[in-house]
Amino acid sequence: MYRVNAEFFGLNYVGVPLHSDFTLDLEAMLAAIHTHQPALVFLAYPNNPTGGRFEREQMEAIIQAAPGIVVIDEAYGAFSSDSFLRQAGTIDKLVVLRTLSKIGFAGLRVGYAAGAPALIHELRKIIPPYNVSQLNLAAAEFAMKYRPFILQHINQSMGERERMRTALRAYDCVEDFASEANFLTVRVPDAQVLFDTLYANKILIKNLHGTHPLLDQCVRITIGLPEQNQAVLRVIDELYGNL
Numbered sequence: 001m002y003r004v005n006a007e008f009f010g011l012n013y014v015g016v017p018l019h020s021d022f023t024l025d026l027e028a029m030l031a032a033i034h035t036h037q038p039a040l041v042f043l044a045y046p047n048n049p050t051g052g053r054f055e056r057e058q059m060e061a062i063i064q065a066a067p068g069i070v071v072i073d074e075a076y077g078a079f080s081s082d083s084f085l086r087q088a089g090t091i092d093k094l095v096v097l098r099t100l101s102k103i104g105f106a107g108l109r110v111g112y113a114a115g116a117p118a119l120i121h122e123l124r125k126i127i128p129p130y131n132v133s134q135l136n137l138a139a140a141e142f143a144m145k146y147r148p149f150i151l152q153h154i155n156q157s158m159g160e161r162e163r164m165r166t167a168l169r170a171y172d173c174v175e176d177f178a179s180e181a182n183f184l185t186v187r188v189p190d191a192q193v194l195f196d197t198l199y200a201n202k203i204l205i206k207n208l209h210g211t212h213p214l215l216d217q218c219v220r221i222t223i224g225l226p227e228q229n230q231a232v233l234r235v236i237d238e239l240y241g242n243l
């Protein structure tokens with residue numbers, strides 16, 4: 001979406017590929033910043049669709065090197081062990097994005113940007129008037145009254161994520177990657193076969209194969225309720241248990 005939005009606004013988009021293990025290629029990132037002098041740098045922390053969280057020190061190096069605004073997209077921040085929210089407002093060029101979308105309220109369309117007052121003042125000039133409806137704001141406020149319940153659900157998801165990762169790691173043919181999001185991205189022998197088999201069992205995952213060269217035979221599995229995750233593991237065991 002960063003590319004789609006940049007191109008929509010007629011901007012010159014430059015994507016910097018990650019390493020093959022989905023860690024940040026800091027050297028390539030710093031070189032690209034040096035070459036292109038970007039007005040805007042977007043970093044997803046944790047990243048989507050790979051799930052990993054880049055190293056904080058690498059993020060800080062990018063913030064330091066960037067000549068313009070650095071946006072840290074923390075859509076999955078609730079599931080992460082680290083955040084830049086505390087730094088928002090202390091670094092002039094830093095903006096941190098958060099959303100309710102990944103913690104159970106995708107339909108509300110409520111999120112926010114946090115940053116230094118001068119920067120937020122400029123952002124206010126370009127957002128459409130009444131860009132979030134009163135009804136959605138009231139619903140978000142109501143949802144936040146149930147914060148302990150939401151946090152409990154997030155905690156359960158993080159526990160299930162680690163349980164799923166351990167279970168998937170037992171299969172020689174499955175390559176797992178660390179995740180600090182509410183999903184696991186794994187590489188399997190045939191992503192389409194896994195997608196189709198799960199689909200036949202009324203389970204929908206995301207087939208990432210073909211979306212980027214680094215995501216060869218990868219799928220993204222969103223963590224669900226324990227019994228839903230169990231259903232996924234059952235299908236995977238039928239497919240890969242005897243390989």
Ligand SMILES: *Cc1c(COP(=O)(O)O)cnc(C)c1O
Nearest residue numbers: 044048073075099100101110111
């Ligand atoms: C889901 C997501 C968003 C934004 O979601 P909204 O529903 O528009 O708030 C932003 N960045 C990443 C990386 C996401 O996965």
